[in-house]
Amino acid sequence: MNHxxxxxxxxxxxxxxxxxxxxxxxxxxxxxxxxxxSSAQRVTFNRDIAPVVYRYCAPCHRPGEAAPFSLLTxxxxxxxxxxxxxxxxxxxxxxxxxxxxxxxxxxxxxxxxEQIALFREWVKQGAPQGYPADLPPAPHFTPGxxxxxxxxxxxxxxxxxxxxxxxxxxWNFIFRxxxxxxxxxxxxxxxxxxxxxxxxxxxxxxRLHSSRDQEQHPGDGFPGMELRIESESFDPDSHxxxxxxxxxxxxxxxxxxxxxxxxxxLVLNVHLQPSGKPETVQPTIGLYFTDHPATKFxxxxxxxxxxxxxxxxxxxxxxxxxxxxLPTEVQLLAIYxxxxxxxxxxxxxxxxxxxxLKNLIHIPHWDLNWQAVYYxxxxxxxxxxxxxxxxxxxxxxxxxxxxxxxxxxxxxxxxRTTDEMAHLWLQVLPHGxxxxxxxxxxxxxxxxxxxxxxxxxxDFSAQYNLAAVLQAKGDSPEALQHFQAAVQLRPNDxxxxxxxxxxxxxxxxxxxxxAPLLRAVQSKPDYAAAHYNLGNxxxxxxxxxxxxxxxxxxxxxxxxxxxxxxxxxxxxxEAGNLDEAQKHLxxxxxxxxxxxxxxxxxxxxxxxxxxxx
Amino acid sequence: xxxxxxxxxxxxxxxTFPASPQSATKSPLDLEGRPAxxxxxxxxxxxxxxxxxxxxxxxxxxxxxxxxxxxRYSEHASFFLxxxxxxxxxxxxxxxxxDYGYHLPALRDPDLVLARESHVSITPEAAVFSxxxxxxxxxxxxxxxxxxxxARREPTTHELTAALDNAIAHKPVSTxxxxxxxxxxxxxx
Numbered sequence: 057m058n059h060x061x062x063x064x065x066x067x068x069x070x071x072x073x074x075x076x077x078x079x080x081x082x083x084x085x086x087x088x089x090x091x092x093x094s095s096a097q098r099v100t101f102n103r104d105i106a107p108v109v110y111r112y113c114a115p116c117h118r119p120g121e122a123a124p125f126s127l128l129t130x131x132x133x134x135x136x137x138x139x140x141x142x143x144x145x146x147x148x149x150x151x152x153x154x155x156x157x158x159x160x161x162x163x164x165x166x167x168x169x170e171q172i173a174l175f176r177e178w179v180k181q182g183a184p185q186g187y188p189a190d191l192p193p194a195p196h197f198t199p200g201x202x203x204x205x206x207x208x209x210x211x212x213x214x215x216x217x218x219x220x221x222x223x224x225x226x227w228n229f230i231f232r233x234x235x236x237x238x239x240x241x242x243x244x245x246x247x248x249x250x251x252x253x254x255x256x257x258x259x260x261x262x263r264l265h266s267s268r269d270q271e272q273h274p275g276d277g278f279p280g281m282e283l284r285i286e287s288e289s290f291d292p293d294s295h296x297x298x299x300x301x302x303x304x305x306x307x308x309x310x311x312x313x314x315x316x317x318x319x320x321x322l323v324l325n326v327h328l329q330p331s332g333k334p335e336t337v338q339p340t341i342g343l344y345f346t347d348h349p350a351t352k353f354x355x356x357x358x359x360x361x362x363x364x365x366x367x368x369x370x371x372x373x374x375x376x377x378x379x380x381x382l383p384t385e386v387q388l389l390a391i392y393x394x395x396x397x398x399x400x401x402x403x404x405x406x407x408x409x410x411x412x413l414k415n416l417i418h419i420p421h422w423d424l425n426w427q428a429v430y431y432x433x434x435x436x437x438x439x440x441x442x443x444x445x446x447x448x449x450x451x452x453x454x455x456x457x458x459x460x461x462x463x464x465x466x467x468x469x470x471x472r473t474t475d476e477m478a479h480l481w482l483q484v485l486p487h488g489x490x491x492x493x494x495x496x497x498x499x500x501x502x503x504x505x506x507x508x509x510x511x512x513x514x515d516f517s518a519q520y521n522l523a524a525v526l527q528a529k530g531d532s533p534e535a536l537q538h539f540q541a542a543v544q545l546r547p548n549d550x551x552x553x554x555x556x557x558x559x560x561x562x563x564x565x566x567x568x569x570x571a572p573l574l575r576a577v578q579s580k581p582d583y584a585a586a587h588y589n590l591g592n593x594x595x596x597x598x599x600x601x602x603x604x605x606x607x608x609x610x611x612x613x614x615x616x617x618x619x620x621x622x623x624x625x626x627x628x629x630e631a632g633n634l635d636e637a638q639k640h641l642x643x644x645x646x647x648x649x650x651x652x653x654x655x656x657x658x659x660x661x662x663x664x665x666x667x668x669x
Numbered sequence: 670x671x672x673x674x675x676x677x678x679x680x681x682x683x684x685t686f687p688a689s690p691q692s693a694t695k696s697p698l699d700l701e702g703r704p705a706x707x708x709x710x711x712x713x714x715x716x717x718x719x720x721x722x723x724x725x726x727x728x729x730x731x732x733x734x735x736x737x738x739x740x741r742y743s744e745h746a747s748f749f750l751x752x753x754x755x756x757x758x759x760x761x762x763x764x765x766x767x768d769y770g771y772h773l774p775a776l777r778d779p780d781l782v783l784a785r786e787s788h789v790s791i792t793p794e795a796a797v798f799s800x801x802x803x804x805x806x807x808x809x810x811x812x813x814x815x816x817x818x819x820a821r822r823e824p825t826t827h828e829l830t831a832a833l834d835n836a837i838a839h840k841p842v843s844t845x846x847x848x849x850x851x852x853x854x855x856x857x858x
Contacts, residue, residue, distance in 0.1 A: 124724055136852075143818075146816070221730075331726070331729055333768050423818075423819070460822045462822075
């Protein structure tokens with residue numbers, strides 16, 4: 057009876073329905089008329105649509121992958137035919153931000169206008185299946201690890217619980233590695249866990265464990281959109297480790313393996329989007345080793361101008377630029393443009409020494425959600441004197457729907473999601489015969505560091521980096537100025553204080569070195585290198601008792617370090633404790649039989665013990 | 670006598686017709702496969718349909734919002750989740766309800782009866798009816814999504830709550846011109 061009552065009501069509704077405009081029905085009628093006329097242009101799934109869907113959609117639209125539904129069969133695809141035509145026409149899918157053109161980027165996921173028209177026509181014709189004989193073989197996907205079983209698999213210690221709702225979320229997982237010796241890594245596969253909530257993931261090497269103090273408890277992970285990884289020196293090898301939906305792990309070319317030292321941390325920064333239900337995310341990474349140590353060392357150039365980011369509300373056209381001129385010839389391998397939510401149009405160009413302008417990348421409609429590292433199909437040779445330019449435009453109006461503020465507010469540069477960024481990273485390899493690769497790298501590092509210091513003398517990292525490269529070059533006096541500037545900018549920074557103290561020591565000024573080294577160990581009590589340097593500062597001033605304490609602490613923190621043991625032995629010897637001296641010098645030689653300082657000192661200790669004065 | 674028996678047969682026919690599975694009129698179904706009448710269940714409250722599909726990421730992201738709204742308006746409105754994809758079977762829908770923390774009655778709409786009566790074409794899309802079955806509002810929940818894959822950090826307009834507030838206050842309900850954003854409901858032509 058209820059049923060009867062209800063169906064009567066439905067009759068009334070139908071009257072309203074007939075009055076409403078129904079674009080779908082109208083389109084359909086037009087389409088059938090068209091297909092009647094031109095049966096020769098019949099578009100079928102098997103012949104025309106499957107090849108496109110298999111190549112561009114199926115890599116993500118299949119079980120276990122990031123996309124929300126499968127597009128592996130006619131039945132799957134037909135269900136979403138209207139939707140596919142609609143979103144390909146708007147170029148929302150497949151997700152690919154750069155515009156087409158030269159230079160070619162590898163793995164381009166960009167449909168041609170013809171392919172897009174095919175989808176529309178197929179839908180108009182009623183999404184027919186076509187002849188079975190036309191269907192290409194189903195795409196083959198490698199199950200599990202894409203490069204085969206990894207040599208080592210690391211699991212995030214604790215899962216992250218992503219709430220059902222809320223804004224985008226950024227979480228960092230620290231993978232503590234513990235290999236007995238240095239490994240050379242040819243590829244890393246990042247498996248982010250629940251792929252449907254992960255937009256992208258970016259991994260960094262943290263040799264100094266500088267991220268660990270951000271975890272409340274070891275293994276917890278920590279929030280944050282941007283990471284600041286500290287390092288004591290320039291890493292000789294700079295690689296991108298990036299995951300986005302559908303990406304296949306990047307295997308480094310021969311000779312470009314990346315070095316993983318014992319105890320290095322790998323920090324994975326993951327961009328998550330709530331799905332409507334609570335999710336847990338626990339990434340895994342697979343490491344692929346090679347026996348061949350690196351012979352080529354790529355370098356990451358970073359153009360950026362966060363300082364210029366002070367964008368008034370409702371400014372829809374705010375421009376930010378940065379330029380860097382190459383001091384030496386390089387090959388450009390990959391590029392990673394990065395802005396936050398109100399970036400609108402991102403582009404990078406080069407101006408060759410002869411004045412020719414060339415596009416590196418152009419992203420007409422930036423969307424943080426689909427950011428990526430792009431590798432060039434063929435590396436680009438950029439001669440010395442080439443100017444690299446970053447040109448970004450920001451839209452801080454309500455027209456930019458990604459605007460984090462409503463109504464718009466003034467937005468400045470910074471690391472929070474509501475701040476903005478203007479960064480462009482380029483992975484380059486020193487190239488050409490003019491200079492040996494080591495010197496070319498030093499030149500690049502110095503030019504980059506000077507560029508950063510000139511742009512912003514109050515930039516701590518810039519001052520520190522310039523000092524470090526000058527020190528590496530052997531220019532201690534100028535290095536000292538910039539370390540001092542860095543320490544003034546961050547008086548409690550352990551790494552800068554340690555470096556400052558170390559240069560003072562190297563310049564023969566242990567008395568002045570003591571204060572910054574003390575600050576370094578106060579700020580970071582488990583900093584073995586700073587304890588070691590402080591021990592040296594004391595010992596150089598004849599203060600052997602505190603020197604012994606510092607060397608002992610360095611040796612305790614870093615039990616595999618032969619030099620801490622050797623200096624501890626030497627300090628004991630100077631303090632007259634020959635028994636202890638011999639013990640530690642022998643230990644130093646166990647750790648490193650080539651340690652000539654330890655062996656010479658051990659001979660001296662043994663001689664003194666044989667003939668006490 | 671003859672006349673009487675004929676009359677009886679007629680009456681019998683009239684009673685059995687609506688229950689026949691070959692019924693010409695289609696109906697939404699509950700998860701047990703029985704015809705369902707949301708208006709009878711809602712009594713004197715407003716009826717709100719939220720059209721969903723289990724595999725649409727946008728309608729899924731709205732789950733906490735939809736559940737919250739239904740709680741907030743429970744005194745005045747009965748919310749029903751409507752699954753208009755014929756191939757989504759009750760078992761899938763039950764799992765979907767559980768996964769997304771829904772505590773709301775769910776209807777299947779395999780013949781798109783409710784979708785047509787509600788004038789919707791997208792998941793998620795909402796329709797508000799008066800207790801006497803007059804369509805008061807149909808359209809988006811809010812302006813969180815602006816396009817497929819393009820969402821604001823937070824919605825800035827709330828069309829569904831505005832419609833409900835007006836309907837509860839017996840004020841005219843304005844329908845939005847802005848279309849809902851999400852996955853298409855196939856088969857509506």
